[in-house]
Amino acid sequence: MTRRIGNFNCVAVCALTLCLLCSAAGAASAAEFRTLEKWERSLSTGVSYTQYRMTINGLPLRAHVLSVSLAHPDVYVRPMLANNRLDSLETVPSMARREGARAAINGSFFNRSSKDPFPVGFIMIDGRTLYFSHLHRSAFGLTDKNIPLFGYPKTQGIVYVEKTGEYFYLWGMNRRRRENEALAYTPEFGTTTGTNVFGVEAVVSGSKVVAINNGNSQIPSDGFVVSLHGDSKRLAPKFQVGDRVSLFFLVEPSWLKVNNALTGGPLLVRGGRPVVDESTDEKLRQGTSSRIPITAVGSTADGYLLLVVVDGRQKKYSVGVTYSEMADFMRSIGAVNAIGMDGGGSSVMVIDGEIKNRPSDGSSRPVANGIGVFFR
Numbered sequence: 001m002t003r004r005i006g007n008f009n010c011v012a013v014c015a016l017t018l019c020l021l022c023s024a025a026g027a028a029s030a031a032e033f034r035t036l037e038k039w040e041r042s043l044s045t046g047v048s049y050t051q052y053r054m055t056i057n058g059l060p061l062r063a064h065v066l067s068v069s070l071a072h073p074d075v076y077v078r079p080m081l082a083n084n085r086l087d088s089l090e091t092v093p094s095m096a097r098r099e100g101a102r103a104a105i106n107g108s109f110f111n112r113s114s115k116d117p118f119p120v121g122f123i124m125i126d127g128r129t130l131y132f133s134h135l136h137r138s139a140f141g142l143t144d145k146n147i148p149l150f151g152y153p154k155t156q157g158i159v160y161v162e163k164t165g166e167y168f169y170l171w172g173m174n175r176r177r178r179e180n181e182a183l184a185y186t187p188e189f190g191t192t193t194g195t196n197v198f199g200v201e202a203v204v205s206g207s208k209v210v211a212i213n214n215g216n217s218q219i220p221s222d223g224f225v226v227s228l229h230g231d232s233k234r235l236a237p238k239f240q241v242g243d244r245v246s247l248f249f250l251v252e253p254s255w256l257k258v259n260n261a262l263t264g265g266p267l268l269v270r271g272g273r274p275v276v277d278e279s280t281d282e283k284l285r286q287g288t289s290s291r292i293p294i295t296a297v298g299s300t301a302d303g304y305l306l307l308v309v310v311d312g313r314q315k316k317y318s319v320g321v322t323y324s325e326m327a328d329f330m331r332s333i334g335a336v337n338a339i340g341m342d343g344g345g346s347s348v349m350v351i352d353g354e355i356k357n358r359p360s361d362g363s364s365r366p367v368a369n370g371i372g373v374f375f376r
Contacts, residue, residue, distance in 0.1 A: 031325040032057055046072035049351055062318040064349045064357050066103055066307040070146040074376045077305060078260040079107055079125050081369050086131055086174045086188050089117050089366035093350045101372030103351045105295050105307045108263050109342045110368035118175040119368040121263020122155050129249045130188045131174050137282050140297050140339050141261030148299040150337040153255040157184055159226055162244040168235055180230035184247055185219050193217050199229040202239035209243045268327040269338040276324045291320035293347040293360050298335030306335055309349040313360040
């Protein structure tokens with residue numbers, strides 16, 4: 001039976017089992033998904049939205065799926081920064097509206113402290129590395145040809161001094177400096193480094209050192225600041241005003257052509273196989289044994305990117321899923337690779353300015369970044 005509700009095609013599927021999947025070991029999954037109704041809507045050629053009303057082991061569940069053709073020349077997907085900065089929080093509806101995204105979901109995990117709301121992991125937007133950390137978490141990326149990658153990219157920042165041919169590795173970038181660290185700050189962090197006077201900072205504009213300061217340096221719009229503290233101050237003599245200095249990032253070879261990337265976790269599906277049990281070293285606590293709202297990104301064998309939000313913590317509406325159950329659901333809708341993103345109260349999906357899911361906080365939570373779907 002098919003009936004039309006607004007711009008949606010509503011297909012009632014009475015007691016139809018969506019999928020009974022097997023675990024990596026071959027045993028039957030404990031989760032049984034049954035689709036009761038499914039609403040579908042086309043946003044444009046190559047982009048569609050589907051809402052599922054289901055049960056999981058007899059309990060209510062709602063899922064929201066954006067399917068995006070990676071072959072469509074007029075559609076592209078990239079991360080969005082809260083207020084175009086790394087030290088800020090903003091709701092996903094606000095990000096989408098400000099940046100002109102037709103649809104969006106929330107992105108990476110982040111520190112919710114209002115004083116230091118830095119994200120977790122690796123962020124690249126339009127070929128520019130904005131943030132990296134050494135925390136072991138999985139990520140997804142899109143190459144310059146829109147080929148999706150899922151895995152554990154190891155990223156390292158390097159500062160190179162042309163005059164002497166010397167280089168050194170950074171501890172991180174675009175976050176609060178800690179004891180003995182060497183960091184880099186780019187304009188995405190803000191207008192100043194916000195550091196104290198107990199360090200040494202080389203201000204680089206147009207590839208040249210233009211100033212040497214002790215702290216809280218202005219970040220040039222066309223450059224960066226190298227900030228040294230404690231033991232790392234031994235590197236300070238390498239910098240002199242007028243020296244040419246470059247900032248580079250090393251990534252493993254398979255990620256060299258990635259233009260847009262964002263860290264999530266855990267890895268859910270790889271090569272069509274659930275791998276949550278192999279992702280325990282990512283040390284994500286919630287969602288391992290309890291059901292929560294979860295956001296995820298996946299890719300299909302026929303060239304689609306899947307942006308997915310499953311509602312949770314609402315026992316009469318949607319109870320949520322564990323990561324293992326999310327892996328099963330992603331496989332059931334065609335994902336051959338998939339990764340979890342930030343979940344819980346952060347999980348949200350926005351289309352044309354409207355929140356499509358029911359965030360467990362009751363409204364869209366301010367977050368560090370999102371993933372937007374744009375039309376050229």
